[in-house]
Amino acid sequence: MGDAAGLALNMGITVRGMEFAMASGYMAAQTVKMAKKKKDFSASTLALYQTLLRDSFVLHDMETFRDSLEALEIPRMIGFYPQWVCRVLEEIFWIGEGPKKRTSSTVWKGVKEGLFNLAALKDLLMLRRI
Numbered sequence: 337m338g339d340a341a342g343l344a345l346n347m348g349i350t351v352r353g354m355e356f357a358m359a360s361g362y363m364a365a366q367t368v369k370m371a372k373k374k375k376d377f378s379a380s381t382l383a384l385y386q387t388l389l390r391d392s393f394v395l396h397d398m399e400t401f402r403d404s405l406e407a408l409e410i411p412r413m414i415g416f417y418p419q420w421v422c423r424v425l426e427e428i429f430w431i432g433e434g435p436k437k438r439t440s441s442t443v444w445k446g447v448k449e450g451l452f453n454l455a456a457l458k459d460l461l462m463l464r465r466i
């Protein structure tokens with residue numbers, strides 16, 4: 337159960353594992369309780385644990401987010417994109433000597449400069465899987 341069973345997930349936005357540990361621990365306890373009641377600790381009785389896990393959010397979420405690590409390993413995710421966001425925000429908040437452009441046109445300029453390219457499109461397609 338928990339981390340020992342590999343039930344941890346880096347979703348990029350957040351790291352998850354505590355709820356998986358609690359839920360899988362609870363299900364393991366339920367299984368042991370049931371096996372004790374039946375006085376049967378055979379593999380088929382203990383397979384209840386697998387069924388409970390499969391029917392719960394635990395394995396559903398592990399399946400839904402199975403590609404998230406691959407997406408997070410794109411080097412641009414920790415390099416280009418954070419810098420790009422900072423650049424656009426800096427331009428939005430910067431008050432210089434000249435007249436200021438509308439926020440929407442600053443954002444649009446940033447999008448055109450940073451995201452209108454093949455690499456960004458490829459990353460976007462990958463991020464859809466997170």
Ligand SMILES: Cc1cc2nc3c(=O)[nH]c(=O)nc-3n(C[C@H](O)[C@H](O)[C@H](O)COP(=O)(O)OP(=O)(O)OC[C@H]3O[C@@H](n4cnc5c(N)ncnc54)[C@H](O)[C@@H]3O)c2cc1C
Nearest residue numbers: 337338339340343344345350351352353354355356357358
């Ligand atoms: C940096 C970081 C940030 C995280 N942030 C989040 C978050 O925001 N939200 C979230 O849900 N999850 C987060 N997690 C994941 C979460 O902490 C784990 O998924 C969760 O604690 C797993 O619980 P566990 O009981 O399975 O294992 P653990 O919490 O690791 O507990 C295992 C325990 O067993 C003990 N132990 C090991 N070997 C032995 C032994 N031989 N004998 C006796 N005791 C032993 C260990 O000392 C430990 O106390 C984060 C993890 C990390 C590393």
